[in-house]
Amino acid sequence: MTTRHLRFFRNAVLAMIPAMAIPVPAFADLCRNPDVKVINDKSIAMEVRQIRYKDMCQNQWRTEDVPDTEILPGASHTFHDDLEYVEGCVVSQFQLYRRVFGSAGWTSVIWGNPLTPSEGSNVVCVTGANYTLHNP
Numbered sequence: 001m002t003t004r005h006l007r008f009f010r011n012a013v014l015a016m017i018p019a020m021a022i023p024v025p026a027f028a029d030l031c032r033n034p035d036v037k038v039i040n041d042k043s044i045a046m047e048v049r050q051i052r053y054k055d056m057c058q059n060q061w062r063t064e065d066v067p068d069t070e071i072l073p074g075a076s077h078t079f080h081d082d083l084e085y086v087e088g089c090v091v092s093q094f095q096l097y098r099r100v101f102g103s104a105g106w107t108s109v110i111w112g113n114p115l116t117p118s119e120g121s122n123v124v125c126v127t128g129a130n131y132t133l134h135n136p
Contacts, residue, residue, distance in 0.1 A: 031083040031091075031125035037132045038079070040071040042100065046135060047071070049109055050097035051079065057089035063097075071135075083125055092121040094133050 040046050047070045052063045064081050071077050083091070093114040099107045117123060118132040 029085050029087045031087045031089075031129065032127045033080045034083060034125055034127070034129040034131060036079045036081075036094065037076055037130070038071060038096065039076040039132065039134050040073055041134050041136050043073050045070055045072050045101040046096075046098050047101075047106070047109075048077070048079075048096050048098045051081075052095040052097065052111065053083060053086070053091045054093040054114070055086045055089055056092050057086065061095070062086065086125040089125055090122050091125045091129075091131065092116070094131065096133070096135060098135070 036051060038048055047068055048066060049068050050063055050065055052061050054060075055062050062083070062085060064079075064083060066079050066081055069077050069079075093116055095114050096112045097109060098112055099109045101107075112135065115133045115135070118134065119130060123129055123131060
């Protein structure tokens, strides 16, 4: 085999490599494991089912499913779920998809009012970011 043939074969193999690559999802915009602490300031228990967060890079709300979590009056729970699409972005507000335990039992599940974290409305979402939410 001549050098010219070897070069042609090598270039043909190199040209096929990108086509054989397995696509991998991009995680560059995944904010990993921020602490979202929810404090129940109510005098009744509540159950959190989802958390919605305001992505200020795209100016839109995004939703994160969380395990159904009951938080007793005066207690708190910290969620460590990854938040998609907001790595390096300010997360200015949160909403809780929750229900409360009233005199007639558990209410329907609804979105609560937007909550500004205790740390302020300009915290950038990066690994180790902390957000504290008081549910009044």
